[in-house]
Amino acid sequence: MAQQLYASANYLFSSTMREQLLHLFFPHVCLICKRLLQPGEEHCCTDCMREFSPFTTPSEAEMELRETITAHFGEQFPFERGWCSYLFHKKSPLQQVLHSMKYEGLFNLGTSFGRQLGKWMLSDGRLGDIDCIVPIPLHRLKKIERSYNQSEKIAEGLAQSLRQPVRAEFLVRKRFTVSQTGLSAIDRKKNSAGAFFATSGVRGGHVLLVDDVVTTGATMAAAAEALRQAGARSVSLAALALAARE
Numbered sequence: 129m130a131q132q133l134y135a136s137a138n139y140l141f142s143s144t145m146r147e148q149l150l151h152l153f154f155p156h157v158c159l160i161c162k163r164l165l166q167p168g169e170e171h172c173c174t175d176c177m178r179e180f181s182p183f184t185t186p187s188e189a190e191m192e193l194r195e196t197i198t199a200h201f202g203e204q205f206p207f208e209r210g211w212c213s214y215l216f217h218k219k220s221p222l223q224q225v226l227h228s229m230k231y232e233g234l235f236n237l238g239t240s241f242g243r244q245l246g247k248w249m250l251s252d253g254r255l256g257d258i259d260c261i262v263p264i265p266l267h268r269l270k271k272i273e274r275s276y277n278q279s280e281k282i283a284e285g286l287a288q289s290l291r292q293p294v295r296a297e298f299l300v301r302k303r304f305t306v307s308q309t310g311l312s313a314i315d316r317k318k319n320s321a322g323a324f325f326a327t328s329g330v331r332g333g334h335v336l337l338v339d340d341v342v343t344t345g346a347t348m349a350a351a352a353e354a355l356r357q358a359g360a361r362s363v364s365l366a367a368l369a370l371a372a373r374e
Contacts, residue, residue, distance in 0.1 A: 158171075158172055158173040158176055159171050159172050159176075159224075159225055159228060159234070159237075160172055160173075160176040160221050160224060160225065161173060161175070161176050170240050171225075171234075171236075171237055171240055172221075172225060176221055179220065179221045179222070180214045180220075180221060180222045180225075181214055181215040181216075181217060181220070181222065181372075182213060182214050182215075183212060183213065183214065183215065185252075186211055186248060186249065186251070186252035186254075187252070189210070189211055189212045189213070189370070190209065190210045190211065190212075192212070192215070192370055193210040193211075193212055193342065193345075193365065193367075193370055194210060196342065196344070196345060196370060196371075196373070197342075197344075197345040197348075197349070200344045200345055200346070201345060201349055204349075205345060205348075205349045205352065207348075207352060207362075207363050207364060207365050208256065208334065208362040208363060208364040209254070209255075209256060209364040209365070210364065210365040210366070211245065211248070211249050211252075211364075211365070211366045211367075212342065212366075212367050212368070212369060212370040213241070213244065213245050213248060213367075213368050213369065214368060214369040214370070215369065215370055215371075215372050216341055216369035216370060216371045216372060217372050222369060225237065226340060226341065226368070226369065229241075229278055229281075229340070230274075230278045230340065231274070233275075235276045235278065235281045236281070237281075238278045238279075238280075238281030238282045238284075238285065238340070239281050239282070239284050239285040239288075240285060241282060241285060241368050242281065242282040242283060242284060242285020242286040242287075242288070242289075242338075242368075243285040243286070243288050243289050244285075245282070245285070245286060245289075245366060245368060246285065246286040246287075246288065246289025246290045247289050249286075249289070249290065249366070250289060250290065255290070256334065256364070257334050258290065258292055258334050258335075258336045258364065259292070259333035259334050259335065260292060260293050260294070260295040260298070260330075260333060260335060260336070261283045261286055261287055261290070261292055261293065261294045261295070261335075261336045261338060262283070262294075262295055262296065262298050262299050262330070262335050262336065262337055262338065262355070263277060263279035263280045263282065263283040263294065263296055263299075263337075263338045263339070264279045264299070264337065264338065264339040264347055264348070264351055265277065265279075265296065265299050265300055265301045265324070266279075266301060267301045267303070268301075277296075278340050279338050279339050279340055280294070280296055282338055282339075282340060282366075282368060283296070283338045286336070286338060286366060290336075292336070295329065295330075297327065297329070298326055298327050298329045298330050298335070298355075298358075299324055299325075299326050299327075299330075299337075299351060299354065299355065300324065300325045300326075300327075301323055301324055302323065302324065302325045303323045323350055324350055324351045324353075324354035325354055325358075326351075326354040326355045326357065326358035326360070327358060328358055328359060329358075330355050330358050330359060330360040331358065331359030331360070332359060332360075332361050333360055333361055334360075334361055334362045334363075334364065335355050335360050335362070335363050335364070336363075336364050336365075336366055337351055337352055337355065337363055337364070337365050337366070338365075338366050338367070339365075339366075339367045340367060340368050340369070341367060341368065341369045341370070341371060342365070342367045342369070342370050342371065343371040348365055348367075352365075
């Protein structure tokens, strides 16, 4: 019966509206291949998730993240620990899913991926003394336009696994910035520099800074600098994906 209803809906609607409606009324359908999900699967089926290029271990992910950031910042961007779930490739199934999460209203994807990332971080056994989780903020005008911040949703999922509070109010994007997509590494630094302000609530704490995708680390670097200037003792990083060097 569910498959017949799905087929009827698929015929009546098209493009983005169709996708949004399908996943609103048929949440048990794989976002990528559109097959019905099996017990234990969430949003994407197991076969499609095998195409996501997951990191083998948290240590491997942290090494890749450090190499990416060092390549663009040298030793100017220190951070305590770093975690990423996947290696991001353009035109991949993962890009399709993250696009849906970020622009098509499927914000529950962020919470789900955040929970999975949090469980993976705990499996590492080296989480450390994280005091709070702070998502990379959107400018207030962009948040009004989009209605939610995907990084906050990821942070909420992480909090469910790590049992640490999300303190979105600790970091504010004080300057409107254009999308980093398509910008060179140099332009990404200029675009993010001085864009954030952190409150004194971070003073003395170990902050886990959260974003969806790290490309050069420019956004994370600017946000981490604001946190340190406000008195954060240390900053660790978490993201769903790290852009592949292609």
